Amino acid sequence: MSEQGSSKTSPMMFLAAAVGVFAAPVLAIVLIVQLVLSIQAGHVDKDDPRMADAAVQARIKPFGEVKAIDPSAPRVEKTGEAVYTEVCSACHASGALGAPKYGNKADWSKRIAQGYDTLIKHATEGLRSMPPRGGNPDLSDIELARAVAYMADAAGAHFTPKEPPAPATPAPAKPAAAK
Ligand code: HEC
Known part of the structure; x- marks a missing residue:
């Protein structure tokens, strides 16, 4: 009795097997297509005008880059x-x-x-x-x-650079002496 029950294929099981048999290749194809697309995404086609433009932009990019500098920061004079x-x-x-x-x-x-x-x-x-x-x-x-x-x-001179007037900030020595 039990043997008979296990070997019997129900219509539901058959349906599930049939779906599996057809679904597996479809799934495989979807995965392969996704793989190909992901590889193509990283590929630069030189003949594509958009890509050519990007490649040229990268090549002629200036060496220097703009740095954001606080314009109100005091300029530090070099020695x-x-x-x-x-x-x-x-x-x-x-x-x-x-x-x-x-x-x-x-x-x-x-x-x-x-x-x-x-x-x-x-x-x-x-x-x-x-x-x-x-x-x-x-x-x-x-x-x-x-x-x-x-x-x-x-080379033997004794020049003293004329230093600019002290910055507008109050000299720290005076308030200290007033205390
Ligand atoms: C491109 C090359 C070059 C650079 C960079 C250069 N000099 Fe000169 N400098 C010369 C030459 C050449 C002379 C001589 C000019 C002459 O008498 O015909 C000279 C002469 C001078 C003299 C003498 C001027 C005089 O009245 O006799 C001074 C001072 C001087 N340079 C200062 C500087 C300072 C400061 C710097 C940097 C900020 C500097 N140089 C950068 C080429 C240069």
Whole structure:
């Protein structure tokens, strides 16, 4: 009796088996199509104008990127050494284009004799192959003056950069003394 019951295939079971037999390949096909689509999504077709455009944009992307800087943040003036290293050393370290070489007294003595103000003027406005502001228009007057002093002092001058007036913030020493 029990044998008979187990071997008997009910119409429901047959239906379930039939659905399984047909559903399995369909499921497989759906999965394969999804796989192909996902591979295609990552593929860049160079002939597709949209893709070509994106590829060109990526190639001609500027090297620099915009940084969001708080415009109200106080500007930090660089030291003469920093300006020299970043800008002036390009020519003044080696004496390129006939630039007076850093630390070379013979190169600098006559120039120093012109006075600090003249040197600053020439560094600001340029002089023959010496580009205005060393070619960096972002340098402030005080940064330029510091860099001139840094280079001239290395060749025997004793220039004191004219520091700008103290920032508007109240000097910390006075309120402290008043207490
Ligand atoms: C592209 C090269 C170059 C760079 C960068 C450069 N200089 Fe010069 N500089 C020269 C040359 C060349 C001379 C000599 C000019 C001449 O007398 O014909 C010179 C001369 C000078 C002099 C002497 C001017 C005089 O009256 O004799 C000063 C001061 C000076 N440079 C300052 C600077 C400072 C400060 C920087 C950086 C902010 C700088 N230079 C960056 C090429 C350069």
